[in-house]
Amino acid sequence: MIKRAISLAALVLFFSVVALSLGAAEVSHVWSYIFNPFHDASSTSHQIIWQIRAPRIAAAILIGACLGIAGVLAQGSTNNPLADPAILGTSAGAAVGVVAGVLLNIVTIGSVGAVLLAAIGALLATLLTFSLARSALQLITIGIGVSAILTALVGLALSMISRPDARSVSFWSFGSLALVTPKTLVVLLPVMALGAAFAWKIAPTIDLLSLGDESVRHMGFDPQRIRRRAFIVLATLIAATVSSVGSIAFLALAAPHIARYLVGPQNRKLVFYSAAIGALILLIADTASRALVPPNELPIGLLTSLLGAPILILTLKRGGDIWR
Amino acid sequence: MAMISIKDVTIVRGNRTVISNFSAEMEPGTITAIVGPNGCGKSSLVAAIAGDIEVASGEIWLAGRNLAHLTLHEQAELRSVVMQNRNYWLSYSAAEVLAMGQDASSRARIPLVLEQLNMAHYIDQSVTTLSGGEAQRVEIARALIQDSQIYLLDEPLASQDSQSKVRIIDCLKQLRDQGKTILIIAHIDKGALGWCDQVIDTLS
Numbered sequence: 001m002i003k004r005a006i007s008l009a010a011l012v013l014f015f016s017v018v019a020l021s022l023g024a025a026e027v028s029h030v031w032s033y034i035f036n037p038f039h040d041a042s043s044t045s046h047q048i049i050w051q052i053r054a055p056r057i058a059a060a061i062l063i064g065a066c067l068g069i070a071g072v073l074a075q076g077s078t079n080n081p082l083a084d085p086a087i088l089g090t091s092a093g094a095a096v097g098v099v100a101g102v103l104l105n106i107v108t109i110g111s112v113g114a115v116l117l118a119a120i121g122a123l124l125a126t127l128l129t130f131s132l133a134r135s136a137l138q139l140i141t142i143g144i145g146v147s148a149i150l151t152a153l154v155g156l157a158l159s160m161i162s163r164p165d166a167r168s169v170s171f172w173s174f175g176s177l178a179l180v181t182p183k184t185l186v187v188l189l190p191v192m193a194l195g196a197a198f199a200w201k202i203a204p205t206i207d208l209l210s211l212g213d214e215s216v217r218h219m220g221f222d223p224q225r226i227r228r229r230a231f232i233v234l235a236t237l238i239a240a241t242v243s244s245v246g247s248i249a250f251l252a253l254a255a256p257h258i259a260r261y262l263v264g265p266q267n268r269k270l271v272f273y274s275a276a277i278g279a280l281i282l283l284i285a286d287t288a289s290r291a292l293v294p295p296n297e298l299p300i301g302l303l304t305s306l307l308g309a310p311i312l313i314l315t316l317k318r319g320g321d322i323w324r
Numbered sequence: 325m326a327m328i329s330i331k332d333v334t335i336v337r338g339n340r341t342v343i344s345n346f347s348a349e350m351e352p353g354t355i356t357a358i359v360g361p362n363g364c365g366k367s368s369l370v371a372a373i374a375g376d377i378e379v380a381s382g383e384i385w386l387a388g389r390n391l392a393h394l395t396l397h398e399q400a401e402l403r404s405v406v407m408q409n410r411n412y413w414l415s416y417s418a419a420e421v422l423a424m425g426q427d428a429s430s431r432a433r434i435p436l437v438l439e440q441l442n443m444a445h446y447i448d449q450s451v452t453t454l455s456g457g458e459a460q461r462v463e464i465a466r467a468l469i470q471d472s473q474i475y476l477l478d479e480p481l482a483s484q485d486s487q488s489k490v491r492i493i494d495c496l497k498q499l500r501d502q503g504k505t506i507l508i509i510a511h512i513d514k515g516a517l518g519w520c521d522q523v524i525d526t527l528s
Contacts, residue, residue, distance in 0.1 A: 205425075207416070207420075208425045210416070211421070211425075214376055214407065215405075218399075218404070218407075219400050219425045220396050220397040220398075220399065264417075265414040
């Protein structure tokens with residue numbers, strides 16, 4: 001258990017260092033800049049590594065972790081292994097919130113206000129999906145429907161009013177870490193830390209939900225209240241990620257399953273491991289997206305799918321059972 | 325004072341009246357069995373006492389208090405419920421399931437109940453791999469580790485082998501001797517219910 005945690009942390013660290021050394025710009029003596037962060041601080045090389053690459057790597061780790069935790073909350077709170085923020089409408093709701101705010105000139109992307117609007121959109125969309133669904137299957141079908149409607153609204157709005165400060169349709173559909181700056185991190189970090197801390201706190205109540213709503217009530221707890229709290233945390237985490245890097249596919253679905261395979265279904269463990277796995281996958285995917293065919297960037301969402309999906313399939317096959 | 329009072333209760337499911345104008349009382353320190361054919365409203369009655377469904381008319385009182393005025397938390401302090409046909413779908417261990425949502429004093433009773441129900445050998449096993457009887461004993465244990473005044477059990481003896489049946493019945497008798505009120509739904513012959521203090525046959 002502790003060995004697994006340390007190996008995961010070591011893997012994240014290892015790939016962070018590798019990611020620092022890779023990129024579109026050629027940097028000579030790259031390792032001396034990486035292993036000595038104060039060496040030659042005014043040089044272009046230093047700036048590329050510590051002002052451009054490092055914040056992006058930090059963002060990939062943070063956002064991957066958030067998506068991993070968001071997936072745990074989505075699956076746990078709905079008692080459904082197929083639930084994820086993209087399917088429940090959470091991500092699309094967040095995108096609607098930000099885009100509406102920017103187009104109405106209320107907020108700018110990267111501000112706390114944008115995260116707040118995203119959180120409101122995310123929460124409303126999730127609650128809408130959940131209140132319309134009458135069964136586990138409906139949750140997925142209605143969620144796909146709600147997502148499709150909201151995604152279409154974002155696309156149409158941006159096609160009609162093309163404004164660079166509202167980002168592109170492809171940003172909101174596929175995501176990109178290319179626009180991350182140190183300033184983004186300043187807003188993201190506290191929101192995410194708070195979200196992760198609350199997710200950890202409510203995790204045991206989400207374990208309880210797996211017994212079914214009736215059993216939860218028999219024990220004196222209100223399952224809807226547990227769920228609402230989980231949705232608020234979920235919406236906050238997704239608001240932070242979507243408002244800064246758009247919607248990144250598949251990670252929130254895959255990371256919890258992989259974590260469950262490694263450490264079992266207890267949600268406190270899952271919050272930690274799914275975060276670590278999400279961070280690792282997004283870090284590798286983002287590094288590949290900028291380093292494979294420089295100076296072009298590959299769409300990050302496609303790489304997370306390409307990386308996450310095979311791991312997910314292998315995990316589920318070896319686990320023998322989707323619920324493992 | 326009766327621990328459970330069912331006063332002129334009518335229960336409607338969909339557009340079918342499953343129980344009409346039924347009254348009964350269960351005293352502290354007694355075991356009551358409800359028997360009767362499928363569809364006669366046994367489970368509906370227990371669901372109503374457990375607070376899962378509302379009655380169309382009439383009242384249910386627990387320990388001298390109207391169920392309709394009790395919060396979820398107050399109900400949980402008064403009574404424990406064992407439901408039927410639990411399908412576990414995540415591979416928590418039996419020990420993890422038992423500990424879920426329980427306070428410290430309930431958790432302290434886990435070893436005793438494991439012993440009583442002969443569960444110690446599969447406590448670390450994933451609940452998804454348990455047999456029907458073993459899984460049902462996990463549910464029974466979840467209720468028994470809670471210190472309640474009232475225990476409601478829907479078919480606790482179904483899918484148990486004869487040895488486990490004896491163990492479960494012994495547990496229930498012990499609870500009765502401690503003054504608890506026990507209500508079970510049974511699908512067995514009335515003749516096999518000699519250990520119960522009261523048998524309610526159909527609810528008409």
